[in-house]
Amino acid sequence: MNEHSPLKQTPLHALHLSLGARMVPFAGYDMPVQYPAGVMKEHLHTRSAAGLFDVSHMGQVILRAKSGRIEDAALALEQLVPVDVLGLAEGRQRYGLFTNDDGCILDDLMIANRGDHLFLVVNASCKEADFAHLQKHLGKTCDLTLLDDRALIALQGPRAEAVLAELWADIATMRFMDVAEAALHDVPCIISRSGYTGEDGFEISIPAASAEDVTRRILEHPDVMPIGLGARDSLRLEAGLCLYGNDIDTTTTPVDAALEWAMQKARRTGGARQGGFPGAEVVLRQFTDGASRRRVGLKPEGKAPVRGGAPLFADAEGKVPVGTVTSGGFGPSADHPVAMGYVDTAHTANGTPVFAEVRGKYLPITVSALPFVTPTYKR
Amino acid sequence: MLKFTDEHEWLKIEGDVATVGITAHAAEQLGDLVFVELPESGTALDKGATAATVESVKAASDVYCPLDGEIVESNQAIVDDPSLVNSDPQGAGWFFKLKLSDPSAANALLDEAAYKELIA
Numbered sequence: 001m002n003e004h005s006p007l008k009q010t011p012l013h014a015l016h017l018s019l020g021a022r023m024v025p026f027a028g029y030d031m032p033v034q035y036p037a038g039v040m041k042e043h044l045h046t047r048s049a050a051g052l053f054d055v056s057h058m059g060q061v062i063l064r065a066k067s068g069r070i071e072d073a074a075l076a077l078e079q080l081v082p083v084d085v086l087g088l089a090e091g092r093q094r095y096g097l098f099t100n101d102d103g104c105i106l107d108d109l110m111i112a113n114r115g116d117h118l119f120l121v122v123n124a125s126c127k128e129a130d131f132a133h134l135q136k137h138l139g140k141t142c143d144l145t146l147l148d149d150r151a152l153i154a155l156q157g158p159r160a161e162a163v164l165a166e167l168w169a170d171i172a173t174m175r176f177m178d179v180a181e182a183a184l185h186d187v188p189c190i191i192s193r194s195g196y197t198g199e200d201g202f203e204i205s206i207p208a209a210s211a212e213d214v215t216r217r218i219l220e221h222p223d224v225m226p227i228g229l230g231a232r233d234s235l236r237l238e239a240g241l242c243l244y245g246n247d248i249d250t251t252t253t254p255v256d257a258a259l260e261w262a263m264q265k266a267r268r269t270g271g272a273r274q275g276g277f278p279g280a281e282v283v284l285r286q287f288t289d290g291a292s293r294r295r296v297g298l299k300p301e302g303k304a305p306v307r308g309g310a311p312l313f314a315d316a317e318g319k320v321p322v323g324t325v326t327s328g329g330f331g332p333s334a335d336h337p338v339a340m341g342y343v344d345t346a347h348t349a350n351g352t353p354v355f356a357e358v359r360g361k362y363l364p365i366t367v368s369a370l371p372f373v374t375p376t377y378k379r
Numbered sequence: 380m381l382k383f384t385d386e387h388e389w390l391k392i393e394g395d396v397a398t399v400g401i402t403a404h405a406a407e408q409l410g411d412l413v414f415v416e417l418p419e420s421g422t423a424l425d426k427g428a429t430a431a432t433v434e435s436v437k438a439a440s441d442v443y444c445p446l447d448g449e450i451v452e453s454n455q456a457i458v459d460d461p462s463l464v465n466s467d468p469q470g471a472g473w474f475f476k477l478k479l480s481d482p483s484a485a486n487a488l489l490d491e492a493a494y495k496e497l498i499a
Contacts, residue, residue: 230437231436359432
C-alpha cells in the first residue's frame with residue numbers, strides 16, 4: 001500500500017468525528033483508534049455491557065456460482081481454503097483461511113452460506129489481494145463482487161442481544177455463527193452472531209446510505225458505547241484471536257498457528273474431500289507429523305507489557321532462542337499483561353517458563369492457555 | 380521556574396534540582412497508562428537519553444532526559460499506580476528529580492507560553 005495515497009473513509013467517518021474520536025491511518029483508512037472514554041474504559045464497557053465497532057474497512061464479498069447452485073460455489077471456494085464449505089448449512093457461518101502453495105496463510109476470513117450465494121468477510125489490508133486471488137482462481141465458474149456500498153458494524157458484549165432485540169425480537173433465536181437477514185429501523189441488514197472480542201455479539205452489514213442512521217440509533221441506547229481499534233485489539237488479544245499480519249501471515253501455516261480446528265474432517269487426510277487446497281501437501285503432513293513451532297498464549301509474570309516482536313529465550317541470559325512474541329499488550333479484563341507468540345515444540349506446554357527480551361532485560365513469561373478470558377458465545 | 384521540552388516534558392526547577400514529568404497533553408495523547416519504568420537514583424544521564432518508559436494498553440513510549448544530570452529521586456507512586464500520570468500529570472504524576480549538571484542550560488528550554496504554542 002502506498003502510504004502517501006489519501007486515506008479512505010468508511011460510511012461512518014463523519015459519525016466518528018462527531019463523537020470526538022482520535023483518528024489514525026489503518027489499512028488505508030482513516031479509522032477511530034479511541035473515543036474520549038479511552039481504550040481502558042472502552043474495553044471494560046464491551047465486556048460488561050455493549051461496544052459498537054465500525055469495521056466497514058473490512059472487505060465484504062459475494063461469491064455466486066455461474067450455475068446458480070450453492071454447492072458449486074462451495075466446491076469452488078474449497079479450492080482456496082482448507083475448510084468444509086460444502087457442509088456449511090444455509091444460514092450458518094464458519095471461520096476460514098486462504099492458504100498459498102507453501103501451505104502458509106494469505107488471509108483469514110468468515111464464510112457464510114446465504115442460501116443462493118456465499119458471503120465472505122476478509123481483512124481490510126488484504127481485501128484487494130484476496131479479491132484478485134478469488135477472481136484468478138474462481139472467475140471462470142463464479143461471479144464475484146467486492147461490495148463497496150455496505151458498511152459493517154459489530155455490536156459486542158453481554159448486552160448486545162438485548163439492545164438488538166429492541167429492534168428485532170427474533171435476534172434471540174440466533175445461535176453463535178448463525179447468519180440472518182433482518183430489517184433494523186426498516187433498513188435491510190445481514191446479521192451474524194459472531195465477533196472478534198470473545199464476547200457474545202453480532203456483526204451487521206448495512207447499506208452504506210443508511211449506515212450512519214442505524215448506527216446512531218443503536219448508539220442512543222444507554223448500554224452502548226462506541227469502541228475504537230485500540231480496544232478492539234486488546235479485546236481480541238485477551239480472547240486469543242489472531243490478528244492477520246501479526247500472529248498469522250505468509251510465514252505461518254494453519255498447524256503452526258494452532259488453527260487445526262478451522263480445518264474440518266472432510267478436508268483432512270482420510271476425509272471425503274481431503275486436500276485440494278493450495279499447499280495441502282505441507283499442511284496435511286504437518287497435521288500428521290506436527291510443525292516445528294506453535295502459536296501459544298504467553299503471560300508475562302511482571303507488570304511490564306511484552307509487545308509483538310520481542311524475542312523469546314529458554315533462559316534468563318538470552319542464550320537459547322525459542323521463539324518470538326507476535327502480539328502483546330495489557331489486558332484490562334485480565335488485569336495483567338497478555339501476549340501470544342510462537343515457540344518451538346519443546347516449549348509449548350502450558351506452564352513452561354520462558355524469557356522475553358524487553359529493553360535489554362529478560363522478563364519471565366509463562367506459556368499459558370488461550371484465551372485469557374472465558375468466551376461467552378451463545379452456542 | 381517551570382520549563383518545557385518539545386518532547387512534552389515539564390521541569391520544575393528549584394536550585395539545581397529539576398522535578399520532571401510529562402505534560403497533560405502528552406498524558407492525554409498516550410492514553411491510560413498501565414506500566415511505568417523509572418531510572419534508579421544515582422543514574423547519570425545525558426540530555427536526550429532514555430530516562431523512563433511508559434506503556435499504555437496499546438504501546439510503549441520513551442521519556443527522555445531533558446538535560447544532563449543525575450537522578451536523585453524517582454516517584455514510586457506512579458510505578459505502583461500508573462493512572463496517577465493520567466489523573467495528575469503535572470502534580471502527583473511526576474517522574475523523577477534530576478540534579479542538573481549545568482542549571483543554566485535550562486534557559487534554552489521552552490517557557491509555558493512557547494510550549495502552549497507548540498501544541499496548539
